[in-house]
Every structure is written in C-alpha cells, then in structure tokens.
Amino acid sequence: MNYHWNWGIFLEQVKSGDETYVDWLVTGLGWTLAVSLTAWIIALSIGIAVGALRTTPSRLLVLLANAWVELFRNIPLLVQMFLWFFVVPEFLPRDWSLWVKQDMPAKEFVTAALCLGFFTSSRVAEQVRAGVGSLPRGQRDAALALGLTLPQAYRQVILPQALRIVIPPLTSEFMNVFKNSSVAFAIGVLELTFQARQMQEDSEQGIETYLAVTLLYFICAFTANRGMALIEARTRVPGLIARTG
C-alpha cells in the first residue's frame, strides 16, 4: 500500500466547516489540559485525605478508605467514564437528574474531570499511605507526646513530611493523568484523542495526524515532569532524602 504524505494538511480547511485542522488540534489540547488539570486538583485533595485516613488508628476509617481505593482501582477507567456519564445521573433525585441530563453546562467536561479525578485519587491515596508509612514512628509519637491532637499531628508533622517524600511517585501519577485523559474521548469530550480520530477520518492523513497528537502528548508529559521536578527541588526535606535524578 502506498501512503501519500501531505504535511501541509494541518493548514487546510476541514471538510465540514471553515476551521483548519490546526484549530481542531489546538481545541483538543485545550480540553486535554482542562480535563487533566481539574482532575489532578480533585485527585490530590481527595487522595491526600483518603491516603491519610488509611494510616489512622480508627479501624472503621481505614476500612472505608480501603474500600474507596479498591472501588476505583478494580473497574476500568473507560467503564468508570460510562458509569459517571450514564449511570450516576440516574441515582440523583428527579429534579437534579433532569438538570444534569438536559441543562448542565459542559456536561462532558465536568463528568470526565470528576471521573478522572476520583480514579486518580485512589492512586494518589496509595502513594500517600506509603509515604506516611515510611516516616519513622517517632515522629507521630513525639507529636502526640507534645500534646498535639491526632488531626494536628497529621496537619503539622506527618503530612508535611510525607507529602514531600511522595513527590517522585506523584510525578508519574501526574504524567499518567494526561495519558488517561485520552479516555474521555469516549463520552464526547473534544480533547486531543477525540480530535485525532476526527481529523484522521476527515482528512485521511492518519500518520501526520497521529504524529502531531503524539508529539503534543509528549510535550504535556515532559512539562508535567519538569514542573514536578521543580517542586521536588524546592520542597526537599533537609537531611532526609538523598538527591536523585
């Protein structure tokens, strides 16, 4: 089979309107960034809380937090997208359900960001738990002996150290968020993968299309990696972590 290369395709107009293909890809990149960054904020807030709960002495809290992690880890992300998009609205009270189905603005985006955020929160929780577990027991004991309550000990002593320790594994989770955001195409978010499929069908220049999109994902992952490395360098716990990479 012969392939007809056409690198000028990106500046050509799409068949179905007056935009160019570059416009499609830029829109795609915008939605990919929006979904990923929103999801990452959700994942961090919930993940840190759930991860910390898994290390508390309360058996009930540990059980609930473990259940949370197992729930989101054992269902494929794509199925979770469908669950949030089609199934969750059915469980809401009637008025809410109607609003979500008919009037909610940017429904696809909100659903995808929530879904990816909750999914990633279970992975963040796993790392945070490991981070807290890696602290010397004496840190917790000393904090409590000084008269801090358990929540205070977590806020002032345990979490500030644990979170800095887990930055390297969180870096790869952050990069995973950008990769996983591609699954949002399935519920109609106009992100990069959605645009790639659309452009491939519309232009029939699949290889150029996928090369461009692959490059854009690379840039996202690389930027995320460097950004986290910067934070890691700034927040290193003195005398605790050996300098790496």
Next chain:
Amino acid sequence: MGEFDFSVWQPSLPFIRDGLLFTLRLTLVAMSGGIVIGTLLALARLSPIAPLSRIAGAYVDLMRSIPLVLVILWFFLVIPFITGSPVGAETSAVITFTAFEAAFYCEIMRSGIQSVPRGQVDAAQALGLGQAQTMVHVILPQAVRNMIPVLLTQTIVLFQDTSLVYAIGAKDMLKAADVVGKNYNRPVEMIMLSALIYFAICFSLSLAVKQLQKRVAIIR
C-alpha cells in the same frame, strides 16, 4: 432515582460470555507474548552492547509515554501498511496489546533481574556455567519468581485496559454490553452489569495476588 429494569441481564448473558471470552483471550495472549518479548527487551536493555540497549530503552520509553488509546489507534492505522492488507479490529488489538504490554513487562523483568544478588552470577560462573546458561538456569528463574506478584498485578491492569479496544470497535465484553444495551434500550443497566463483572474479576484476582505475595516472598 431513575427506574431500572434488570431483566435485560438475563438475555444478555450469551453475548456477555462471548465478549468476555474475547477479553480473556486477548489478556492471556498479550500477557504471554508480552512477558516473552518483555524479557527479551529487558535482556537487550541490560546488555553491554550499547546500540541494542539504547534501541530497547527508546522503545520502552516511547510506549510508556503515549496514551494507550493512541497506541491502539496508531497500530490499527499502521498494521495494514505493513501487512499489505486490512486486518480486523480483533487481530489489531492482539498485536497492539502484546507490543504495548511488552514495554511494561520489560521494566518489571529488568528490576527482577537486577534484584538477583551479584553472588549468584559469580557462583554460577565459578561452577563453569557460560553467560547464556547463567541467565537461563540461574538468574531468570529467580527473577521471575521474585516478580510473579508484580507480573500478575500488571496483568490485572492489562485485563482492565483491554476495554479500550472500544476505540477501534473490537468485540470485547464492554462492546457486547454496549450492543445489548442499545438493542434492548437499556444502556444504563448494561453498563452496571459490565462494571460489576470487571470489579468482581479484578477484585478477586487482586486478593489472590496478595495471598500469593505472602507465599512467594523472596527467600534469601
């Protein structure tokens, strides 16, 4: 609360079973192929021949930094140019997942090989074993044993990831649920069924891996 009608689950079962069989076949083929190719890649990465280790490293890094959905689309697009004729979504899925998972199994095998104590190599050589013999009879058996729980955990991830063949329309379990849901106009119930099945399988497998982990703990 919406009104659910779970009676659709009954007639859907034969379709779900066929879909699940494809999902399982895809997982098993990609796992076995992935582990074999992954081990070869790991050996290449650790080899003293610089170009070999660089090529293997580049392949692994490339696969690990692109979203899987995009890899699936890439292979579906490119395979026909290589084979000269169009291939079905199912064949394309098998090739894609084997190639993609190989990169992940490679990293697991690499750390497995590196976790074998140096003394084992020295002892094997002192006994007169050649390099290849040392690898096959001494290092790899220990590396695989140490890494069995991690290899299986990766396989559970793989099992979940196969749902992404949705992007090229291959007929896996999720697709079967999707089709039945459309035919009976009960998409919500069918999504719930597929979520339940995935959860039941993955959760019990991960419990089993945890048990196994305790039993095959590294013996030193």
